[in-house]
Structure formats: C-alpha cells, structure tokens
Amino acid sequence: MSEKKFKGQPHVKDEKQEAMANEETTNLQELEENTAENPAEDVNLSDEMAALQKKYEELNDAHLRLRAEFDNYRKRTLREKSELIKNGGESALTHLLPVVDDFERALQNIQKVEDMAALSEGVTLIYNKFVAYLKSQGVSAIDVIGKPFDIEQSEAIATIPAPQPEQKGMVLDCVQTGYMLNDKVIRHAKVVVGE
Numbered sequence: 001m002s003e004k005k006f007k008g009q010p011h012v013k014d015e016k017q018e019a020m021a022n023e024e025t026t027n028l029q030e031l032e033e034n035t036a037e038n039p040a041e042d043v044n045l046s047d048e049m050a051a052l053q054k055k056y057e058e059l060n061d062a063h064l065r066l067r068a069e070f071d072n073y074r075k076r077t078l079r080e081k082s083e084l085i086k087n088g089g090e091s092a093l094t095h096l097l098p099v100v101d102d103f104e105r106a107l108q109n110i111q112k113v114e115d116m117a118a119l120s121e122g123v124t125l126i127y128n129k130f131v132a133y134l135k136s137q138g139v140s141a142i143d144v145i146g147k148p149f150d151i152e153q154s155e156a157i158a159t160i161p162a163p164q165p166e167q168k169g170m171v172l173d174c175v176q177t178g179y180m181l182n183d184k185v186i187r188h189a190k191v192v193v194g195e
Helices: 002-087 090-110 116-136
Strands: 139-142 154-160 171-176 178-181 184-187 189-194
Touching (some): 090 116, 116 139, 154 171
Antiparallel strands (some): 139 178, 171 189, 178 184
C-alpha cells in the first residue's frame, strides 16, 4: 500500500505543475493583451502630462508675477510712508510762516515803538492768530482750573492746603497749559492741587 501512495504522489505533482504552467501562460497572454492596449494609453498619458506641465508653468508664472507685484507694492508703500514721515509736517509749517513773519515785524518795530499799548495789541494779535491756527489743526488748550484733578489730563507739580474745604482735590492753579490734539493729550497741564 505504501508503494501505491508513493507512486500516486508524483502523478499529483505533475498535475499541479501543469495547472500552474497553464495559469502562468494565461497571465502572460493577458499581460500581452494589456500591453497591446497600453500604447494608446501611453499617448493619452503623455498628452495629459504635457497639458499638466503647461498648466503648472502657467500657474507658476502667474504666481511669480503676483509675488513680484506684491513686492513692488510693499516697497512703494514703504517709500511713501517714509516720505510722509519726512515731509508730513510741511503743510503745518507752511501755515506757520505768516505767524513767524508777524513776529519778525514786531521784533523790528519793538525798538522804535513809543506807544507800548500799540505794541501789546500787536503781540496779542499775533498770539490770537497763532492760537486760531492751532485750533484749525485740532489743537486745543485743556481747561483745568477749578475742576477736579484728572491724572489723564494733568500732572500735579505741587499741592497746597485748600483755602476752602470744597476745593480739596481741585486744581487751584495751572503753571503750564496742557494741550490736546483732537481727543488725545499731547501735553499734560502742570498744575497745583488743593489738599
């Protein structure tokens, strides 16, 4: 019996080998058929690759141009900002020149003036002209005398005993006027506060 089993096994191996060989042949035939169809696909793929390459180059070119445009814009705005900072005060200074001219005339005539009232009136006119210009630019004096001390607008340089009890914490005197530009304090008033 053992001989029969031994003799039967080589026969089974041959069948398996033959089935595998047939399967490999079938696979090779399918591969050859697919390869025969692939040249058309290869042409399509190469056309698609060329189209994609062209689209990539267009997008890359557009990106580089946009980047260069932005860089030019950034440089131009920086240059404009620096010129604005450098020459921004030109308008303000141009409008101050007439006040300087008035002061020059007053200084020239100070030695010759015999009427001190006329000189005082002239200087007052120049002062009023200057204050009017400041107001037109949004600069205004901070009115602090008789009001409660406000640290946002004033700087206390001295405290004195309040002459009356209701004047405690109130501004009694202003040593140096404070100014605001629109709603922003540009110089705090230096004040004397009652305690």
